[in-house]
Amino acid sequence: MAYYQTCFYTLVTVCVGLLVSQPTRRQQLNKSEKPRPFRRDDRHPEIPWYKVQFLVMGADWLQSLHLYSLYRDEHGLSEGLVSSLIATGFITSAASGYFVGALADKYGRKAFSMGFCVMYAISCFCTITPVVPVLFLGRILGGISTSILFTVFDSWMVTNFRKLRLVEDGCDLSRTYATSSIVNSVSAIFSGVVSQWLVNSTGSRKAPFWLSAAFLWVALQIIWAYWLENYGTGMSAKPSGVSQSIAKPPSVWSTLKQPSILALTFASTMFEGSMYLFVLFWTPTIDSVHKSAAKLPYGYIFSSFMASSTAAALLYNIVMQRKPVKYSRLLVSTLLAANFCFVKLAGPKTEDAAFWLFCLFQACVGMYRPCMGYLKGRLVEDSSRAKVYGIMRTPLNIFVVAFLMLVGDSSSYIKVFSTCSMLLTAAFGVVWVASLKQDMP
Numbered sequence: 001m002a003y004y005q006t007c008f009y010t011l012v013t014v015c016v017g018l019l020v021s022q023p024t025r026r027q028q029l030n031k032s033e034k035p036r037p038f039r040r041d042d043r044h045p046e047i048p049w050y051k052v053q054f055l056v057m058g059a060d061w062l063q064s065l066h067l068y069s070l071y072r073d074e075h076g077l078s079e080g081l082v083s084s085l086i087a088t089g090f091i092t093s094a095a096s097g098y099f100v101g102a103l104a105d106k107y108g109r110k111a112f113s114m115g116f117c118v119m120y121a122i123s124c125f126c127t128i129t130p131v132v133p134v135l136f137l138g139r140i141l142g143g144i145s146t147s148i149l150f151t152v153f154d155s156w157m158v159t160n161f162r163k164l165r166l167v168e169d170g171c172d173l174s175r176t177y178a179t180s181s182i183v184n185s186v187s188a189i190f191s192g193v194v195s196q197w198l199v200n201s202t203g204s205r206k207a208p209f210w211l212s213a214a215f216l217w218v219a220l221q222i223i224w225a226y227w228l229e230n231y232g233t234g235m236s237a238k239p240s241g242v243s244q245s246i247a248k249p250p251s252v253w254s255t256l257k258q259p260s261i262l263a264l265t266f267a268s269t270m271f272e273g274s275m276y277l278f279v280l281f282w283t284p285t286i287d288s289v290h291k292s293a294a295k296l297p298y299g300y301i302f303s304s305f306m307a308s309s310t311a312a313a314l315l316y317n318i319v320m321q322r323k324p325v326k327y328s329r330l331l332v333s334t335l336l337a338a339n340f341c342f343v344k345l346a347g348p349k350t351e352d353a354a355f356w357l358f359c360l361f362q363a364c365v366g367m368y369r370p371c372m373g374y375l376k377g378r379l380v381e382d383s384s385r386a387k388v389y390g391i392m393r394t395p396l397n398i399f400v401v402a403f404l405m406l407v408g409d410s411s412s413y414i415k416v417f418s419t420c421s422m423l424l425t426a427a428f429g430v431v432w433v434a435s436l437k438q439d440m441p
Contacts, residue, residue, distance in 0.1 A: 092143025093397045335368075335428040343421045375441060
């Protein structure tokens with residue numbers, strides 16, 4: 001439909017306008033206390049990180065966009081078996097979070113990131129094999145891999161940022177997280193277009209999984225060649241030049257008991273859980289209010305969501321360069337806006353309203369990711385970062401599994417959105433109270 005194509009291209013135009021207004025590393029260097037000349041051949045020190053982010057997130061998108069249809073349409077599995085396979089991935093991710101983080105802190109985050117590439121590629125090959133035990137093995141490996149992807153990679157990046165003192169090289173941790181969010185959205189759009197082309201060209205939904213494995217192989221080469229190893233307990237670089245003999249890092253449990261960390265854990269569970277449910281329910285929601293006989297262009301609709309997320313992350317970079325508000329206050333505002341989206345989605349709505357409310361929610365995602373990433377980067381010590389991140393992510397996986405068991409079929413989206421609204425209201429309140437009790441950035 002021309003309407004959704006126009007919306008997508010309009011959002012892309014907004015992204016381009018925001019892109020040309022982005023703060024740059026050169027500007028940051030010129031504003032520093034000890035400015036140094038910027039050379040044209042000066043390679044950005046975070047380029048290897050962004051390349052890997054594009055590839056590993058692309059590999060994840062290539063799989064997730066076609067996983068359900070591969071199971072149902074190509075392997076011919078029953079609805080119950082598909083639900084069991086998907087739940088197995090989340091349960092494994094929840095169970096492995098603590099151990100993955102602890103082992104990565106001890107044996108090296110670069111090594112675990114390389115291990116992720118191998119393990120997730122094996123998961124691809126298991127997923128395209130229509131043998132039930134092998135499919136479950138694929139979901140187990142996929143669950144462990146997902147745990148590594150969303151804990152160890154971030155831990156490596158933040159520690160590497162501090163260890164190399166990249167702030168002195170014109171970089172900014174907040175901007176790094178925002179750019180990573182932009183890379184993720186661009187990767188999602190690219191993966192969606194390319195994977196659909198592969199399916200149409202080959203007539204098989206296995207093709208995107210082969211491309212996913214290829215992405216992981218390239219990412220493995222970049223990590224091996226360009227990343228430096230860093231560790232956690234007893235081996236991480238201390239901020240502000242504090243030696244380990246002078247300042248002993250806090251234990252994992254003392255970190256997790258801090259009101260700010262508890263609040264961020266609760267908020268991430270509620271918000272990211274809502275993100276997962278959005279992925280499951282946006283299609284039946286728009287279908288239910290679609291009155292025309294014409295077929296909905298799901299590709300353009302999904303790409304519009306990703307463009308909205310990209311635009312918000314670009315706007316975040318521009319706004320937070322001046323730091324007009326605390327990051328914790330911005331997180332509170334983002335949770336409140338997301339809550340508004342689900343309140344409206346749970347009530348009567350038109351097709352246009354549903355589409356733009358989903359776009360607004362994805363804009364909240366674009367703001368949430370760099371904001372939450374920066375707050376965790378500031379509040380969690382490098383010494384046990386991956387372990388703490390893994391534990392903070394465990395409730396999310398439990399939340400998603402419990403919701404999938406209770407929800408039933410896709411026609412229950414009104415109850416789902418109402419529940420998401422209540423949970424986000426609670427998250428908003430918890431973060432607000434924590435920010436008053438403890439000095440959060």
